[in-house]
Amino acid sequence: MPYLFSHSPRYFFQHNISSTYRxxxxxxxxxxxxxxxxxxQSQPKVPTITKYLTDLATTHYQSxxxxxxxxxxxxxxxxxxxxxxxxxxxxxxxxxxxxxxxxPVVAVIDTLDGKPNIVDSIWEERPPLPKNPFxxxxxxIQNALDxxxxxxxxxxxxxxxxxxxxxxxxxxx
Amino acid sequence: xxxxxxxxxxxxxxxxxxxxxxxxTLAVFGALDDIAYLFxxxxxxxxxxxxxxxxxxxxxxxxxxxxxxxxxxxxxxVAAHLQSANVVVKPYDNVVLDVQSHLASNTRNKVWLDxxxxxxxxxxxxxxxxxxxxxxxxxxxxxxxNTAEMEGMRQAHIVDGAAMAHFMAWLEHAIVVEGRSxxxxxxxxxxxxxxxxxxxxxxxSFPTIAGVGANGAIVHYRAAEGSDLLKYLDRNQPILIxxxxxxxxxxxxxxxxxxxxxxxDEFKEMYTRVLKGNIGVDTMIFPGA
Numbered sequence: 081m082p083y084l085f086s087h088s089p090r091y092f093f094q095h096n097i098s099s100t101y102r103x104x105x106x107x108x109x110x111x112x113x114x115x116x117x118x119x120x121q122s123q124p125k126v127p128t129i130t131k132y133l134t135d136l137a138t139t140h141y142q143s144x145x146x147x148x149x150x151x152x153x154x155x156x157x158x159x160x161x162x163x164x165x166x167x168x169x170x171x172x173x174x175x176x177x178x179x180x181x182x183x184p185v186v187a188v189i190d191t192l193d194g195k196p197n198i199v200d201s202i203w204e205e206r207p208p209l210p211k212n213p214f215x216x217x218x219x220x221i222q223n224a225l226d227x228x229x230x231x232x233x234x235x236x237x238x239x240x241x242x243x244x245x246x247x248x249x250x251x252x253x
Numbered sequence: 254x255x256x257x258x259x260x261x262x263x264x265x266x267x268x269x270x271x272x273x274x275x276x277x278t279l280a281v282f283g284a285l286d287d288i289a290y291l292f293x294x295x296x297x298x299x300x301x302x303x304x305x306x307x308x309x310x311x312x313x314x315x316x317x318x319x320x321x322x323x324x325x326x327x328x329x330x331v332a333a334h335l336q337s338a339n340v341v342v343k344p345y346d347n348v349v350l351d352v353q354s355h356l357a358s359n360t361r362n363k364v365w366l367d368x369x370x371x372x373x374x375x376x377x378x379x380x381x382x383x384x385x386x387x388x389x390x391x392x393x394x395x396x397x398x399n400t401a402e403m404e405g406m407r408q409a410h411i412v413d414g415a416a417m418a419h420f421m422a423w424l425e426h427a428i429v430v431e432g433r434s435x436x437x438x439x440x441x442x443x444x445x446x447x448x449x450x451x452x453x454x455x456x457x458s459f460p461t462i463a464g465v466g467a468n469g470a471i472v473h474y475r476a477a478e479g480s481d482l483l484k485y486l487d488r489n490q491p492i493l494i495x496x497x498x499x500x501x502x503x504x505x506x507x508x509x510x511x512x513x514x515x516x517x518d519e520f521k522e523m524y525t526r527v528l529k530g531n532i533g534v535d536t537m538i539f540p541g542a
Binding site: 105152154155156157158159160161162163189191209210211212213214215216217 | 299
């Protein structure tokens with residue numbers, strides 16, 4: 081569920097949140113409507129994050145002649161989303177280019193290296209990254225086969241399956 | 254057939270065949286289910302109710318590397334299992350640097366990464382000319398279940414069915430015989446308790462959805478003590494229960510709707526329509542099959 085924080089020169093921290101349909105109700109209940117505008121993705125006339133950012137970038141470039149810097153924690157966004165954004169920014173640059181061989185850069189993704197992401201910095205009592213041990217995924221079936229193999233060495237494996245008694249799965253581990 | 258129907262070595266060989274076809278020198282995996290599948294390992298507690306552990310993995314033509322915290326591979330059998338498959342374990346945070354050094358070691362090296370199953374932190378260090386962005390080799394392997402995996406699914410449903418039968422008997426007794434009402438939270442506790450008695454049970458496969466009456470219409474509803482939404486089941490209302498278990502050998506996810514009294518005609522009409530839809534889907538032949 082992507083969240084989008086943005087601010088423009090006119091509105092300091094104009095919050096927007098985008099979410100998928102199953103969270104619309106939950107989000108409506110939890111968000112303070114005075115501060116947040118819920119962007120119901122896939123609803124009519126609601127732009128996608130990519131479209132929203134690209135339009136914002138184009139407007140920003142046209143009024144400031146500089147690229148919009150889009151902050152993004154590279155560890156919590158998918159590579160495909162970043163590619164989609166970069167492709168859309170490039171296309172928007174081409175659309176407004178005066179010289180077709182020299183498109184302006186309307187926006188750049190800034191991965192804010194070395195800086196904490198803005199959610200992490202206000203996340204109190206954040207638990208550490210879990211370190212639970214792996215376990216070997218030995219299938220129950222294999223245990224049953226191991227059990228049988230000492231006494232039924234001539235039975236073909238596929239033929240064995242219908243006769244596996246569940247208790248072997250439970251006690252042989 | 255040593256583990257889960259296919260050994261780590263066999264899975265690595267298949268990945269390397271794919272790499273040769275794609276002219277890739279390194280395959281990178283960032284999706285946790287891909288990693289659990291590739292190494293035939295499972296985990297509990299890292300991701301709520303999901304049997305996967307936090308890690309990255311890479312496969313080159315001469316090395317297989319698992320990037321994770323050393324605590325995760327401490328159990329003797331896990332360490333031995335990985336060692337026997339020649340898996341090298343490195344610190345979790347090293348993966349991006351290692352991808353960079355792989356690319357720096359030879360400008361013709363190519364990294365195979367499924368952009369839709371990776372974060373941007375890995376993909377951004379790979380120049381476009383050195384990136385093969387395509388479905389990774391594990392995805393199609395996971396899609397086609399082998400005999401051991403299919404048998405594991407069946408066994409999981411057998412024991413899960415036993416737990417559900419115990420639960421249904423308890424619920425019917427409480428509502429119909431004892432004539433009491435039962436909270437959604439109690440339903441979750443009792444049902445999970447019956448699952449926990451089953452051999453090989455690890456944890457629930459997602460937070461139980463037990464919705465009485467109108468709560469049955471809330472997507473991914475989760476009952477909680479003290480919540481304004483909490484309802485009690487009696488003979489006058491239906492209940493929808495969507496629940497499941499993680500077992501050593503498989504995962505279940507079962508949804509049922511019950512009415513333990515006299516349902517209204519409107520309810521019967523809707524229930525029948527949903528049932529017809531389910532039967533229709535169930536009897537459909539998959540296109541191309």
